[in-house]
Amino acid sequence: MATYAFVLLAVLAIATALGIVLNKNTVNSVLLLVLNLLSVAGLYLLLQAQFLAIIQVVIYAGAIMVLFLFVIMLLNVDDEESLFDKFRIRYLLAFLLVVVVFGQILYSLGGVAEMLPEISPEMAQVGTVEAVSEVMYTNYLIPFEMTAILLTAAVVGALLIAQFKIKKDEEDE
Amino acid sequence: MDYLYDLNTFLPATIMAAAGLVAILMAAYKARIGNIFNFTIVALVMALAVSIRDLFGPDGTAFFDMIAYGGTAAFGAFLVTLGTLFCVVISRDYLEAIDHHYREVYAMILFGSTGMVGLAVSNDLIMLFLGVETMSICLYVLAGLIKGEKIGAESALKYVLLGAFSTGFLLYGIALIYGATGATSYAVVAGAAEATPLFLAGTALLLVGFFFKISAVPFHMWTPDVYQGTPTTLTAYFATASKAASFIALVLVLSRMIPEIEGVELTQLLQVIAILTMIVGNLIALVQDNVKRMLAYSSIAHAGYILVGLAAGTPEGYTGVLYYLFAYTIMNIGAFGVIAYYERNHALDFTDVHNYAGLGYKFPVMGVLLSVFLFSLIGIPPFVGFLGKYYVFAAAVNAGLVTLAVIGVLASAASVFYYLRVMVYLYFREPHKEYQLVRPGALFKYSLILLGILTLWYGIEPIFPTDSLIELISTYY
Amino acid sequence: MVEIDWYLALSAILFTIGALGVLIRRNAVVVLMCIELMLNAVNISLVSFASYHGDITGQILVFFSLSVAAAEAVVGLAIIIAIFRNNLSVDITRINLLRW
Numbered sequence: 150m151a152t153y154a155f156v157l158l159a160v161l162a163i164a165t166a167l168g169i170v171l172n173k174n175t176v177n178s179v180l181l182l183v184l185n186l187l188s189v190a191g192l193y194l195l196l197q198a199q200f201l202a203i204i205q206v207v208i209y210a211g212a213i214m215v216l217f218l219f220v221i222m223l224l225n226v227d228d229e230e231s232l233f234d235k236f237r238i239r240y241l242l243a244f245l246l247v248v249v250v251f252g253q254i255l256y257s258l259g260g261v262a263e264m265l266p267e268i269s270p271e272m273a274q275v276g277t278v279e280a281v282s283e284v285m286y287t288n289y290l291i292p293f294e295m296t297a298i299l300l301t302a303a304v305v306g307a308l309l310i311a312q313f314k315i316k317k318d319e320e321d322e
Numbered sequence: 323m324d325y326l327y328d329l330n331t332f333l334p335a336t337i338m339a340a341a342g343l344v345a346i347l348m349a350a351y352k353a354r355i356g357n358i359f360n361f362t363i364v365a366l367v368m369a370l371a372v373s374i375r376d377l378f379g380p381d382g383t384a385f386f387d388m389i390a391y392g393g394t395a396a397f398g399a400f401l402v403t404l405g406t407l408f409c410v411v412i413s414r415d416y417l418e419a420i421d422h423h424y425r426e427v428y429a430m431i432l433f434g435s436t437g438m439v440g441l442a443v444s445n446d447l448i449m450l451f452l453g454v455e456t457m458s459i460c461l462y463v464l465a466g467l468i469k470g471e472k473i474g475a476e477s478a479l480k481y482v483l484l485g486a487f488s489t490g491f492l493l494y495g496i497a498l499i500y501g502a503t504g505a506t507s508y509a510v511v512a513g514a515a516e517a518t519p520l521f522l523a524g525t526a527l528l529l530v531g532f533f534f535k536i537s538a539v540p541f542h543m544w545t546p547d548v549y550q551g552t553p554t555t556l557t558a559y560f561a562t563a564s565k566a567a568s569f570i571a572l573v574l575v576l577s578r579m580i581p582e583i584e585g586v587e588l589t590q591l592l593q594v595i596a597i598l599t600m601i602v603g604n605l606i607a608l609v610q611d612n613v614k615r616m617l618a619y620s621s622i623a624h625a626g627y628i629l630v631g632l633a634a635g636t637p638e639g640y641t642g643v644l645y646y647l648f649a650y651t652i653m654n655i656g657a658f659g660v661i662a663y664y665e666r667n668h669a670l671d672f673t674d675v676h677n678y679a680g681l682g683y684k685f686p687v688m689g690v691l692l693s694v695f696l697f698s699l700i701g702i703p704p705f706v707g708f709l710g711k712y713y714v715f716a717a718a719v720n721a722g723l724v725t726l727a728v729i730g731v732l733a734s735a736a737s738v739f740y741y742l743r744v745m746v747y748l749y750f751r752e753p754h755k756e757y758q759l760v761r762p763g764a765l766f767k768y769s770l771i772l773l774g775i776l777t778l779w780y781g782i783e784p785i786f787p788t789d790s791l792i793e794l795i796s797t798y799y
Numbered sequence: 800m801v802e803i804d805w806y807l808a809l810s811a812i813l814f815t816i817g818a819l820g821v822l823i824r825r826n827a828v829v830v831l832m833c834i835e836l837m838l839n840a841v842n843i844s845l846v847s848f849a850s851y852h853g854d855i856t857g858q859i860l861v862f863f864s865l866s867v868a869a870a871e872a873v874v875g876l877a878i879i880i881a882i883f884r885n886n887l888s889v890d891i892t893r894i895n896l897l898r899w
Contacts, residue, residue, distance in 0.1 A: 155801045159809045166813050166836055170820035175828060182832050189839055192806070196850040198858055201842075208865055213835070213872050220876045221828055224883050243822030251815040255808065257498065257523030262804045265501075269853025280855060281862070288386040289859050291332070295440050295452040296866045298339050299459060302433040303870035305346055306463030307877035309426045310478070448860050455867045462874050469881040479882055482875045483830055487821050489871070490837035493864055494814060497841050497857075501807075501848035506856055 151195055158195070161188040175226050179217050186210040197272040200281045328384035331391035334369040334376070334399045335439035338406075341365030342432030349425035359414050362428040366407040373400040377794065383445050387507045390445040390574065393798040397644055398442025398570030405563035405651045406435040411769045412659045413555040415762070419666035422467050422553060431559065434460030438567035445578070447496045447506040447528075450571060454492065454535065457564055458485050464559070465552045477551025484534070484544045492531025498524030508579040517585030525580065529591070532575075535568040538629060539598040542622050549618035550673075554665055557614060558658030561621045562651040569628055569647055573640050576632060577799075592633035593726050599626030600733040607740050612673050613661055616740055617654075620699065623737060624650055630730050631714035634721035637799030642713035644795045649698070649710035649780065656773040657695040660688050663766065669757035675747055682748035684759050687767065689748050691774045696741045698777045701734050706780040713792065806847035813840035825890050827882070831875045838868045 165185035169178045186209045193202040274280060285293055329336060341362065348358050377400055381392025389395070410431060417423040437456025444450040462482045468474030500506055502521035503514040515521050530541065537545040549557045580586055603623030610616040628650075631643035664672035664681065671677055682689030698705035711734060718727040762770075783790050817840060820833030842861045849857025 152801055155805065159805070162809065163812055163816070166816040169829070169832060169836060170816055170824065175826060178829055178832060182836065185836065186839060189843060192809075192843060193846055195801070196806070196846050198846050198850065198861075201846060201858055201861055204862065204865060208869065209835075209839070213869050216872060216876060217828065217832060220880065224828075224880065226826065226828060240823055243819060247815050247819045247822065250818065251811060253523060253526075254494075254498075254811045254814070257519040258804060258807045258811065259519065261501065261520060261807060262802045265803050265848075265851035267802075268850045271853050272850050275853065275855050276850075276858060281858060284855055284859060285862070289388070289448065291385040291388045291440075292446075292448050292452050292859075292863060294339075295437070295449070295456055296863055298342070298433055298436055299452065299456040299870050300866060301343070301346070302430060302437075302456065302460050302463070303873045305426055305433075306430055306459065307873045309424060309430070310463055310466045310469055310874070311877040311880045448856070448863060451860070452863055452867070455870070459870050459874055462878065466878050466881060470885070472885055475878065475882045475885055478878045479827060479875075482871070482878055483821070483827065483834070486831070486834045486871045486875065487818075487837075489867070490814070490818070490834060490841065493838060493841045494844070496860070497844040497848065500845065500857055500860070501852075504848075504852045504854055506860070 154191070155195055158188045158191045161185075162192070175221050176218070179214060179221060182217075183210050183214045186214070196276075197268060198276040200276055200278050331376070331382075331384045332389055332443070334373040334403050335436045335443075337365055337369040337372065338403075338432045338439065339436040341369075342429045342436065345429040345432060346426070349429060353425070355423060355425050358425055358428050359410075362410055362432060363407070365432070366403060366410060370400075370403045370407055373403045376400070381798075387509065388446045388449045389440070389443045391443060394570060394573060394577075394640070394644065395443040395445075397795065397798065398567060398574075399439045401566040401570070401647055401651055402435055402438040402442055402563050405566060405655060406431060406438075406559065408652075408655045408659075408769060408773065409555055409559040409563065412558070412655070412662060412766055413553075415766050416555045416662040416666055417553060419668075419760075420468070420553060424467070427464070427467070430460045430463050431556075434464070434559075435563060438563055442567040442570040444571055444574065445508055447499065447508075447511075450575070451493065451496055453567070453571070454531075455489065457567065458489070458535075461485075461560060461564060464556045465548050467553055467556065468551065473547075473551040477547045481544055481548045488531050488534035488541070491527045491534075495524045495527030495529070495531060498527065500524075508575070511579050512581065512583065515580075515583045515586075517583060521583075522586065525586065525588075528575070529588075532568065532572050533595065536565055536572065536625050536628075537622050538595050538625055539602040539622065542599070542602070545622055546615045546618040549621070550612060550614050554614065554658055554662040557617075558655045558662075561617070561658070562654050565621070565625065566647045566651055569625075569643065572632065573643055576635070577640060589633055589635055589723075592629055592635075593723065596626050596629035596633050596726065597729055599623070599629060600730055601626075604733045604736045607737065610740070611675050613675050613678075613744065614673050616675070616744075617657060617661075620737065620740070621654065623733065624654075624699075627711060627714055627730055627734070630718050630723075630726055633726060634714075634717040634723060636717060636721050637796075638720060639714070639717035640799055641792070641796045642710070642717045644798070645713050645792055646710035648791065649706040649777075652773050652776050652780075653695045653698040653705070653707055656691065656770060656777060657699060659766075659770045659773070660692040660695065663688055663762050663770075664759075667757070667759050669759075670755075675744055677754075678744060678747040679751035680748075680753035682745075685762075687771070688762070691770055692748065693745055694774045694777055696745060698781070700738050700741045704778065704781040706777050709781060709784070709792075803847055803851045807844055810840045810843040810847070813837075813843065827879050827890075828876075831872060831879070834875075835868055835872060838864055
């Protein structure tokens with residue numbers, strides 16, 4: 150059963166990923182990315198990471214993708230008229246580079262299955278909200294606080310950059 | 323586990339994070355920008371005092387091994403705080419003059435420095451990742467500050483796209499290392515790691531992410547454009563504080579996570595990268611007419627010299643790296659500061675070296691200071707840059723990497739040309755037209771003079787029978 | 800029973816597709832989406848390692864990487880908006896990415 154679900158979700162994820170890269174229409178790309186993220190959330194469920202599966206749907210597929218869609222609508226981005234109209238050396242180089250990286254990573258993955266034969270049986274307890282939150286606020290307190298700073302900085306920074314005209318000091322004195 | 327004790331070891335970053343939050347509130351309630359500036363300075367001085375205290379403190383790890391304190395980590399926090407303080411001090415007049423003086427800038431700098439300190443003291447790959455990202459997010463924003471002009475927004479876009487791309491590699495590296503060892507804490511990884519393909523691939527990807535942040539060749543492509551498109555004083559911040567943090571984190575990773583794993587030999591790789599970085603950085607700097615681009619390529623070259631010390635991989639090499647980072651921080655902020663002063667004058671485009679003709683006589687203090695900083699960047703005694711180069715190259719020779727040290731010396735000999743070119747324009751060319759320079763503010767002028775004095779003082783310090791900086795650093799290893 | 804190889808290979812494939820997209824696409828918004836795809840692919844690796852190790856660390860890291868991805872998307876899109884105001888184009892080939 151799990152195998153069928155995995156194959157289904159994996160094929161969906163790869164197909165949508167290819168769709169994002171090869172699709173000319175930007176809005177379609179966003180929608181395909183949402184589908185891709187949902188299928189990955191399904192994979193998390195197969196891996197017994199319930200909390201992350203929910204987070205993935207709510208934050209990623211929900212919030213971030215809406216932001217993308219919003220910006221695309223706001224800017225009224227045109228479709229790229231042609232993706233592969235003529236042969237470009239850039240495409241070839243990019244392809245070669247990526248194939249090399251891919252080969253390296255795939256090679257490095259050999260032997261992992263012997264090292265880690267199966268999903269650890271206690272995982273069903275480890276991936277729950279309680280378990281995650283327990284370590285989040287003890288062992289990982291400092292990274293957690295750092296994330297708070299990171300997100301604050303991102304919000305303030307985005308406002309600073311995207312605002313059309315910021316009132317400066319002398320104007321309102 | 324005593325949270326207060328642990329917090330005390332992380333105090334510089336805590337002060338900066340809290341100050342950043344207050345600065346945002348002040349900006350939201352429309353406080354006067356001068357007050358935000360003063361507040362930032364006070365907070366940074368406090369953080370600097372604390373980080374100097376930590377230099378002499380004990381070392382260990384805190385927050386469940388997430389961060390390290392004392393030793394190299396404390397030195398990293400000190401360098402970041404020092405660099406940030408001077409960059410903020412010289413920023414006010416300059417940003418005012420180019421009309422991009424926003425209230426939020428200081429909060430972004432404080433948050434960025436929090437991330438940098440977090441990166442420099444990280445003792446866990448998770449902390450490393452978050453430190454890098456907090457730093458990078460703030461730098462992306464600061465790079466886009468001159469958003470009304472094409473070059474500012476474009477360089478920010480280039481930075482954010484390439485930076486996020488490199489983040490992917492960094493994170494993949496961390497994932498593979500985690501997969502190979504089942505842990506992210508440096509000590510545990512070092513204990514559990516074997517030279518499996520999985521671990522090696524993870525290390526390689528992690529290093530790619532690092533090489534991007536320290537702008538080592540061939541991952542340096544973003545550097546010149548970003549440095550050119552960013553306001554000059556913030557370029558100094560990019561080139562010194564963020565680079566120092568990344569290098570210190572790299573030192574910690576190399577010395578604590580990878581050191582004694584059989585079959586993992588990084589010296590060859592680091593040597594190749596160091597040679598490429600020194601040669602490419604210096605050669606391209608030779609042909610630059612834009613002073614900021616020239617300094618950008620020179621900072622790539624300096625990253626190459628620092629990599630020489632890392633390639634040596636000995637305690638002596640790491641000591642040299644730390645000293646070099648200190649030297650680089652003070653002299654580079656100084657050089658960028660003087661250029662920022664010239665740029666405040668709108669009479670001519672003072673990023674073009676041809677317009678520096680005769681400038682040395684206009685406001686002699688600034689001309690002399692620029693000469694001091696450039697001489698130090700070349701590595702001429704009795705300035706601190708010489709000692710930095712001496713320590714890293716000597717470490718390389720003692721580690722048996724004579725070829726590498728020779729290439730380094732030759733490359734820095736080539737660098738004499740482009741640094742001296744600026745000075746030739748300053749003193750030996752006639753100006754094209756008449757103009758007056760504005761007078762620098764007192765704070766601006768005296769902080770640059772202080773940097774000049776430091777550059778000279780640390781260059782001659784070892785002569786005196788006092789406890790010198792290098793002795794302090796060498797106790798860390 | 801699905802072995803860990805399959806998850807890791809899937810992750811590598813998705814990462815590669817994302818990297819390819821970053822390198823060949825010209826629309827800055829799509830490039831940013833491809834970067835999200837890459838980070839997401841890494842997350843699959845992390846979660847599968849965590850599950851097979853029976854250890855929570857990987858999942859925590861995924862949580863943080865989600866936050867980072869969100870922050871990067873926000874700042875990236877803000878910069879794209881700023882560019883669009885100047886230029887009316889999000890075509891990155893008009894921005895010379897590899898200049899001396």
